[in-house]
Amino acid sequence: MSKDPDLELVKRFKEEGSLESFRALYERYKDKVFSTAFAICGNYAEAADVSQETFFLIYRKIKRFSFKSRFSTWVYRLTVNVAVEKRRSRKEFLALSEIGEEVFEHTGDTPLETLERTERDALLNRSLRHLSPKLRTVIVLRYFQGLSYEEISSILGISMGTVKSRLFRAHRELSPLLQRPPFSAPPGGQEDAWQGN
Numbered sequence: 001m002s003k004d005p006d007l008e009l010v011k012r013f014k015e016e017g018s019l020e021s022f023r024a025l026y027e028r029y030k031d032k033v034f035s036t037a038f039a040i041c042g043n044y045a046e047a048a049d050v051s052q053e054t055f056f057l058i059y060r061k062i063k064r065f066s067f068k069s070r071f072s073t074w075v076y077r078l079t080v081n082v083a084v085e086k087r088r089s090r091k092e093f094l095a096l097s098e099i100g101e102e103v104f105e106h107t108g109d110t111p112l113e114t115l116e117r118t119e120r121d122a123l124l125n126r127s128l129r130h131l132s133p134k135l136r137t138v139i140v141l142r143y144f145q146g147l148s149y150e151e152i153s154s155i156l157g158i159s160m161g162t163v164k165s166r167l168f169r170a171h172r173e174l175s176p177l178l179q180r181p182p183f184s185a186p187p188g189g190q191e192d193a194w195q196g197n
Contacts, residue, residue: 004067004070006028006070006071007067010025010062010065010067010071013062014062022059025058025071026055029075030051032075032076032145033051033054033055033079034048034051035145036076037051037054037079037082039128039140039144040133040136040137041086041087046087047083049086050082050083051079053082053086054075054078054079054082057078057082058075058078061078069154070151072151073154076145076147076155077155077156080137080141080155080156084137087133127174127177128174134166135166135169135173136170137156138156138163138170139170139174141155141156142167
């Protein structure tokens with residue numbers, strides 16, 4: 001295993017209770033934790049709640065971190081677990097249609113480029129909501145966070161073969177959805193399916 005870039009910060013926080021080290025870890029991971037939570041929960045407010053709870057757990061459980069895995073792997077595992085539990089506690093899963101400016105903010109684009117990017121983001125998020133939670137999670141970790149198969153395997157507690165199999169199934173399910181024009185209805189003519197009805 002290569003040297004964990006967070007090792008010194010984690011050690012100082014774990015052994016000395018250094019709040020400065022915790023703040024540095026927070027700054028390093030806050031965007032990654034939030035974007036992972038948002039992609040799984042599909043809702044800005046819930047993603048913010050998941051982020052807050054994840055960092056609370058990091059603060060509370062840091063003494064249990066044993067350095068057997070990279071700190072980033074541990075953080076992602078906590079984030080996924082908290083996000084999945086939050087979603088499970090709801091009767092109804094919210095669609096990934098609440099695309100806020102604060103999440104997809106792009107500067108320096110022309111109005112046409114902004115519109116095209118917004119449509120692409122909307123299409124991707126509508127398509128992702130059609131995946132099962134298991135398939136959505138591997139897509140989020142692989143492509144939103146750029147994690148390796150090995151890291152995803154460790155985070156989710158599944159074999160690398162299972163990671164690859166889920167990614168293959170996710171690609172197969174996403175492919176026809178991503179080929180459709182942004183505002184067309186899904187197969188079967190369910191015009192209101194995109195609205196989550």
